[in-house]
Amino acid sequence: xxxxxxxxxxxxxxxxxxxxxxxxxxxxxxxxxxxxxxxxxxxxxxxxxxxxxxxxxxxxxxxxxxxxxxxxxxxxxxxxxxxxxxxxxxxxxxxxxxxxxxxxxxxxxxxxxxxxxxxx
Amino acid sequence: xxxxxxxxxxxxxxxxxxxxxxxxxxxxxxxxxxxxxxxxxxxxxxxxxxxxxxxxxxxxxxxxxxxxxxxxxxxxxxxxxxxxxxxxxxxxxxxxxxxxxxxxxxx
Numbered sequence: 397x398x399x400x401x402x403x404x405x406x407x408x409x410x411x412x413x414x415x416x417x418x419x420x421x422x423x424x425x426x427x428x429x430x431x432x433x434x435x436x437x438x439x440x441x442x443x444x445x446x447x448x449x450x451x452x453x454x455x456x457x458x459x460x461x462x463x464x465x466x467x468x469x470x471x472x473x474x475x476x477x478x479x480x481x482x483x484x485x486x487x488x489x490x491x492x493x494x495x496x497x498x499x500x501x502x503x504x505x506x507x508x509x510x511x512x513x514x515x516x
Numbered sequence: 517x518x519x520x521x522x523x524x525x526x527x528x529x530x531x532x533x534x535x536x537x538x539x540x541x542x543x544x545x546x547x548x549x550x551x552x553x554x555x556x557x558x559x560x561x562x563x564x565x566x567x568x569x570x571x572x573x574x575x576x577x578x579x580x581x582x583x584x585x586x587x588x589x590x591x592x593x594x595x596x597x598x599x600x601x602x603x604x605x606x607x608x609x610x611x612x613x614x615x616x617x618x619x620x621x622x623x
Contacts (some may be wrong), residue, residue: 440603440614440615440616441603441605441614468591471551493560500566501565502550502565502566502605503562506560506561507559508559509559
């Protein structure tokens with residue numbers, strides 16, 4: 397059974413950094429295209445970016461609002477996806493979801509989300 | 517980036533109604549369009565991929581259509597568990613984006 401479990405969220409001051417983790421089970425992270433999506437309180441979904449499978453080159457794409465500040469990576473030995481978030485802003489406050497696209501070009505598995513709050 | 521515009525932003529309906537939500541892309545995207553359902557307090561759930569393909573386990577009362585710039589999600593015979601927010605997502609090219617969402621509420 398495919399499972400994604402996020403961790404690492406919390407309260408951070410503006411300008412600070414945080415690293416989110418997403419522990420995967422039921423599949424191998426290096427074999428899958430994986431992504432991060434966030435949802436600010438009471439608002440819609442925002443695509444942050446993805447990392448392609450190793451077979452597709454393992455490259456990343458980042459959305460414009462987070463380009464240069466957020467970095468997506470993975471550790472195959474831990475079967476874990478990461479989101480390194482730097483220079484955090486108040487508007488980065490959101491529930492952050494880990495997601496994977498297994499065999500289709502759509503997110504068919506989601507984690508439960510981890511809350512990030514940026515506040516002074 | 518490709519902008520996705522859903523309409524309406526919200527609608528009121530009753531159990532048994534037929535509901536249609538539309539999504540318009542700011543440029544042609546072929547059939548690189550997915551639909552998701554998000555119930556309150558839950559993670560999104562994939563309903564339709566590649567514009568018209570029903571995801572495994574999704575009831576057949578959900579259907580999707582369209583291509584290039586205009587797409588639709590239809591729910592026939594609305595059920596109590598279908599009151600939720602629905603999002604479209606384009607996956608054309610490298611930068612994927614969601615629509616703003618459509619909330620289906622009880623009339």
